[in-house]
Each structure stands twice: as structure tokens, then as C-alpha cells.
Amino acid sequence: MTPSGLTSPSHNPVFSDSRNVSKFLAKGDPLELLAQEIGPKFLDYRRRWDLAKSFTQIPPFPLHVDYEIKSLCNLRCPMCPMATRKGPQDQLSLSLTQIKEMIDEGTQYGQASMGFGGLWEPLMSNDLPELIAYGRDKGLVDVMFNTNGLLLSKNLSKDLIQSGLTRLMISLDAVNPQTYALMRPGSDLNQVEENIQDFIAQRQKAKSRLPLLRLSFCLTKINQSELPFFLERWENQVDFFSLQSYGRFDDQAPALFPDDFSYPSKPSGRCAQPFKRLLVRHDSQVLPCCDLSGLSLTLGQASQGLKQIWTAPTISNLREKLKNSPFEELPPTCQKCQSKFQA
Numbered sequence: 001m002t003p004s005g006l007t008s009p010s011h012n013p014v015f016s017d018s019r020n021v022s023k024f025l026a027k028g029d030p031l032e033l034l035a036q037e038i039g040p041k042f043l044d045y046r047r048r049w050d051l052a053k054s055f056t057q058i059p060p061f062p063l064h065v066d067y068e069i070k071s072l073c074n075l076r077c078p079m080c081p082m083a084t085r086k087g088p089q090d091q092l093s094l095s096l097t098q099i100k101e102m103i104d105e106g107t108q109y110g111q112a113s114m115g116f117g118g119l120w121e122p123l124m125s126n127d128l129p130e131l132i133a134y135g136r137d138k139g140l141v142d143v144m145f146n147t148n149g150l151l152l153s154k155n156l157s158k159d160l161i162q163s164g165l166t167r168l169m170i171s172l173d174a175v176n177p178q179t180y181a182l183m184r185p186g187s188d189l190n191q192v193e194e195n196i197q198d199f200i201a202q203r204q205k206a207k208s209r210l211p212l213l214r215l216s217f218c219l220t221k222i223n224q225s226e227l228p229f230f231l232e233r234w235e236n237q238v239d240f241f242s243l244q245s246y247g248r249f250d251d252q253a254p255a256l257f258p259d260d261f262s263y264p265s266k267p268s269g270r271c272a273q274p275f276k277r278l279l280v281r282h283d284s285q286v287l288p289c290c291d292l293s294g295l296s297l298t299l300g301q302a303s304q305g306l307k308q309i310w311t312a313p314t315i316s317n318l319r320e321k322l323k324n325s326p327f328e329e330l331p332p333t334c335q336k337c338q339s340k341f342q343a
């Protein structure tokens, strides 16, 4: 079906088997591009990442830490648990000082990367440029975050480029304003597209190859017919794309599943997230993975120190299970998560 107002792409797009891949490349492999820009330190970081991912070597500290500074978002998109969250918003947040102290601790032990992941919109914080510059100054080689892009003003783009951000990942999901309004209620497609163009212009003006720009498309029944048009619209302007699966949370509406959606019958791999990374939530809870499926796997509070949490029996036991135990003996949360997403 052709979405209203769109004509068919004029060429055979590069994403013809898009339902079977998680990432498309627009201008080459993003890791290779980052290695070219950042050099040997980035290659060393990725070497250590691969060793951790293959269970060969547990680093002395997480290689990547995500900080969820606040628990706030300016939108309520139907595919996000924020949309169905009950009760008042949690006012707790991580302070600038807390995050800087965690960066100090991490860079002392070989942390190489950070993000602002979790269940929130990172541009709801005014502290990102300062924190990114602080982290890069301390030796972090890769710094990234996902955003819906609505608050990405021209000045903020300029500040983020200057701060040393290495990857900017914007969730867009549509080319047609009507479709976008269903995917991102309360946002404004024209405004976000303008923000993206402004970001690209500012980066050109700064003569900088970084931050790399990724656009994401979360495939649902609402937008499934627009994927080829989306990729054609942006393929010559962005560095890479991400096609994301819908269906991560129990309370999501099944009506949004794309037509050919099905969960894999069995997991095809083992999760290595607790070998590589941690997520510190806005209320200081520390989790072993960036996937919100792991919300019940709390490892402790950030005030204990991330190094202490990283080497404690709780995460060591989880790693042992993920590496060696049969699927049936994994924690129920991991069974549920892996059966859905590790294929």
C-alpha cells in the first residue's frame, strides 16, 4: 500500500530484506567511521568490547555506562512504556556532581563510552553539553544518546557538536505527517525535520564529521508501509539507520504489531550485556543492561560505587547464569527478554 501523498521510490532500495536486519548502513559501517575519526583509542575500546561480548574477558569496570538523568519525557508515544505509565512522574534525578563523580570513577578503571539511556528524553536535561565535554575531557572515546529530536534547537546542535558528542540518534519513524502524528503524538514532523537539517548544517559549518547521525524507525502496523519512503528520504543525508523492533513491553497494544510480526520460537544467542555495561537510573538504581526488560534486576545503588557493584556476587552470579546455564534456569526476567529479543 502506498501511503497517501507519497509516490513509489524510483529505485530499488538497499533495504529490500529490511524485516530481517536490525541495522542499515547509509554511508558505511558506523564503527569504521568512528575508528577513522577517533583513532587507536576507539579501536582498543572496541577490541575490549568484543572480548567482553564473547565472554572471553570481563573488563575491570563497565566499558559503557548509561545515565538516566531524569525520568521525564515531552511525548507519550504508543510504543513506549512512558505512554502507559500510571501515577505521578518521579521527581528524583541524578545531579551533575553525581554523574561527574561516576565518570571520574569509571575513567580511572578503563570506562570508554557513555550514553544517556533509560526511560526518558535526554534533551529534557540542560546539562548534556557540559557532561559530554567533561566525559570526553576525562578520556571517554564514544558518547551517544537517543532523542525524539523535538527540542534539538540550532544552538543546542551547535553546543552538542562542540561538546565532543560522537553519535546522535534521532527516532523519527515516519515521512507522512499523519503517520507521524500517530507514532509521535504531540510532536511536529516539520519541526523535527527542520531540527535535523539544522544539525547537519551546523556540523558542516563546524567542518566536523562527528557526531555521526543515525535515524531510527520503529516498525509498527501504523508506519510499516512507509519504511522504503523513509529510507529514500534520508539515505543521502544521514550516516546510518536503525530499524527497531516493536514489542518490548508487556503492556503494549498488540494492535500495533506489524503484519508479519512474530516472536522467535527460541533464543538464538546468549545475552552479554552484564559483561559490558551498566545503566544508572534517575533514582540511582543500577541495572545490568540497557534493556528496560531488566528493571527487576537491580544490582544496588550508585552511592555504593559502580566498581563495587561491577565486581559483587549479584552481577557475577547473573553473568555465570547467562554464560553457562540452560535457558530454563535463567532469571524469569531474562527468559522473557531473551525469548523475545535475542534472535
Ligand code: SF4
Pocket (backbone or CB within 6 Å): 271, 272, 273, 274, 288, 289, 290, 291, 293, 294, 297, 333, 334, 335, 337, 338
Ligand atoms: S537477558 Fe537479562 S540481562 Fe540481558 S538484556 Fe535481557 S533482562 Fe537484561
